[in-house]
Amino acid sequence: MPQAVNQARTEQGGEPSGGLERKPKPRYRSAFRILGGYIEPHRRTFALVVLCTVLAIAAELFQPYLVKVAIDDHLMAGDGGYGSIAAICFVYLGLSLAELVFTYIQNNLLQHAGQSIVARIRKQLFAHMTKLSMSYFDKTPSGSLITHVSSDTEAVNQFFGQVLLTLLRDGLTLVFILVMMFQLDATLGVYCLVLLPVIACIAIAFRSYMRATYQLARTRLSRLVAFVAENLAGMSLIQAFQQQHAQGERFQEQNTSYFQANVREIRTMVLFNRTFDLLSNLVIAFVVWVGGKAVLGASLEFGVLYAFITYIRQFFQPINAITQQWNTLQSATVAVNRIWSVLDTEPEIEDRPQAVRIERESVAGRIDFDRITFGYEGAEPIFRELDLRIRPGELIGVVGTTGAGKSSLMSLLARFYDVQAGAVRIDGRDIRDMAQADLHRIVGLVQQEPYLYAGSMIDNVRMFDASISREEVIRACELVGADQLIQRMEGGYDARLSERGSGLSAGERQLLSFARIIVFRPRILILDEATANLDSRTEQLIQQALEVVSEGRTTIVIAHRLSTIMNADRILVLSRGEIVESGTHAELMARKGYYEELVRHAHGEPELVTALYGAGRN
């Protein structure tokens, strides 16, 4: 496990944690190797794509040659009837059709393969992330997880949609043009070839400068957006403090600096494009000069010159296109490497090979924390050799201050973390010997903030598990007393909820998560401050629901409100990782210890309570 931890750490270290300021250096080799692995199953399609591309380009580039033939062999020579011209026209038509068809097929094939690969990567990445342990989610902000799944995979998509296509099509076009040029006239070809490195150098130099101006403009734009977004959000304050004018001036600063960056950007862009234009015209003039002299000396046919001029005009477009793809290629490479470092992260908690499958119904619900020691990574241990035994069906209440370890204890029971020494056992079996899927079905957890998904009420209760029937869900809702409120909603059980469960109060959402418990029937139930944040009316409803769900289950209730746990079979007082008191409400009251003090403060003298707990707040 320590190894896995280290790996997760290096992975995070590789992240551009400082935002987009400095991109990590792309590692092309590994990225291409990885993508190669994905291309492998589609190699037939890719071979077809290459074939189609070659055919399409050949068909396209052969066209100027045909005009050359028409000029040199027929028009210039003045021989032959119209028949050969007509024949050339038909060949031309054929070639155009071939270009149309093959370009179309090539595009569709490539996209089909590319999209399948990207979809596969997305699914694989998501499935992998879902299986990572909770500690990974604790450490990694969900924003960066989402970035991996959406933006990084989108960059890979662009690789297939744009980069690969451009490299293939424009690279081949370039090669074909050169071949045709040499075929037509080697001397002129060599002259043109000399120009190639010059053009490439200019293009590359300009590109990097353009990238810099582009990024400057992007940065200033994002500042402008952030500024305006914040000002819109705080407009009431700006108005209340009469700062419209002052903020307007600040806005003007941002606006002006963005404008300046923009002007610089367009200036560079126009300059770049026109330099290319100029260069292309220079080459044409040069070819006419050199070629014209050759034509005069009769060493060159005029049609060749004509074809050359056409090819030169086509020559610049692919160069431009390829240099444009450079950025995309870089970001795709970075993205691939990032995705891979996620896929390389091993879940810290994995099923043991000898893990056994357990029938949920056969579990009695005895829990033993057997001399466990546990602390979070890099922190002092919270528990040292803690011993706790819970009988099947017992209702346990847990109280204690923040940081006492209440929630950590429950995380260990659900095996979100592994103990460092000792063992957690259910019915005498070490939970590390169980399959996680079984364990999680045995141990149910209700959190303080119930989480609802975008979907119908029914699906939210059964967690989209279609094998659970609608009737079962409705019965569960009736049991916990959520039935009435659901009937009241438009659409009833089919009412659609949004992510944050809008339209429902905190208490109503909590009732739904209780219904989940009824439907999923865990043998052991943990309520982690499930009744905080509720007003007293809803709390009553919840209290009733609690009685229903705890029936026949081992139930552990962590609570601040003492009223929730007064009726527990046993109340544990946790302090700094130790169980300092244990017993029924009456017993603990009689003991006049920590618990009794808590209860006393709950009924007045808030200053004292603050003195006791103030340190843990804020």
Place this chain on the structure above:
Amino acid sequence: MQSTGLLKPYFARTWPIYLGAFALHATASVVYAYFPNLLGFFTDQLQAGDLLRSDVARYSLLLLTVGAGHALLGGYGQYLIMYAGRLFDYLTRRRLYTHFTALSEHYYSRNGTGKLLSTFMNDVTGVRESLSMGINQLAMASLLVVSCLGAMALSDIPLYLIAASVAPLLFIPWIVMRFGPVIRGRSHQVQESLAAMTASAEEQFGGILVTKTFAVEPIMIERFGADVDRIRDHQLSLVRVSSLFQALIPFLGSMSLIASLALGGYLALAGTISLGDFVALTLYVRMLMNPLQQLGNVINTLQRSRASLERLNGLMAVRPDIVEAEDAVPARLDQEAIRLRDLTFSYPGAPEPALANLDLVIEPGMTLGIVGRTGSGKTTLAKLLLRAYEAPAGSIRIGGTDIRDIRLDSLRGQIGYVPQDGFLFSATIRDNIVFGKRDAGQTEVEAAAKQARVYDNIVAFPDGFETKLGERGITLSGGQRQRASLARGLLKQAPLLILDDSVSAVDAVTETEIVAALQEERREKTTIIIAHRISALKHANLIIVLDGGRIAQRGTHEQLIAEPGLYAELYAIQEEGGQHAASR
């Protein structure tokens, strides 16, 4: 038409730029249109056999001049138009921002800042694109098309040959216009499915603990997979049209060439046209392809941006709800009492009034406490006093003057307002505290920070008061934010201070200290304390209890706890709730 609202002043300012750009483009196009002709002459001279070495050099130079002339003139024209486009961004956003600062809170709550921001960014960009890209391409393309056609017509090439050769090209703009919206629609679907997948990932990762506890990972993976597949399907449906479109345009160009080859070749063979004319014709056909495609694009861009322009003009046409009266007078909040007489207020569109029949006199120098449940109208009252919303005429008077007849800067300048959310800007802590009084000295700032009990927190940062907050700086905790925002309100030393549940996230000990500091600082000055927690306002001279927008009870703390009612009830609950909050 209303759509000219934003554009008129813009063009009034930038027309010389556009005129210059058009002139440049026109010259460039005319020059460029000479290019095929040159090669045609070259061919003819060559065929006739009277081409000299000096002519070759002359032709190359001429070609270079034409090319360079087009590149430079056209390039400068392009730059000018793009510059003018960015100027539109700049000027429009400046106007929009000023307009934003005048819009009332009601407008923001109804429209949401997301929508406004989108208009501010995307719609402005959309209109600018059609102004710079659209006009640029329109100018370049149409001038080039006209010049090419003109040059062809002026040459010896017969008109019917030109017509036959150009005919297939004329389908290009039509195809662009036909395909454009379809492609746009499908790429919109792609974007939407991408957004749906991102939302789905967000949801999944947000609820990962729930997924894990119910061991439903396979189901969630399957749900996500469905979103992923939808993207793929949309992408493929997009590529089916877009690749057809991309292949069709060159195909039409080829058709054109075939037409000129077939007919022109025949005519050249028959000797009706010279070989040079034939060469020039094929070159013209190639030259026409690009501008025609651009013309189609322009029409699409213009269509798209029309909606944007309408949204922008619509936004600019919104009249601020709160406007200063013509003959508004200043107020003296330090001397004059605020009188609410039968104040009833409903939010626009709300069925129930938020405040009903309020009668209250706030004497200068007093401390007023307001308690009540969520939604009882406490904040509404504060907003009305700030005139963020408009109270009915005559229901709020300051001294003898209706609040509607008081100058806004005088009114708001005398009120210090501390909102509950502790909103701070992404600037330094100092900048935030001096927000309402930018010329405040360091001693004043520190004193306010001390009163708000945030001084110790601030000096603990390495950069102290110069610490940057927000996206590119540090994040304060909820309690720290509230206290910094309290310091901002206190620094203003305003005759009236409104604390709108401003210490709700502050722990009880600090709250007690702050309340003591407030009592000291606000001696002789009017203070309104709105709170959930009774401990924050029990020292007030007068406490009103709001319930459903009405004053349910009024009196001092001692009077109110003695009588049965909401106040005593709240007090009792809070003694228990206070324990709950404290132990968290």
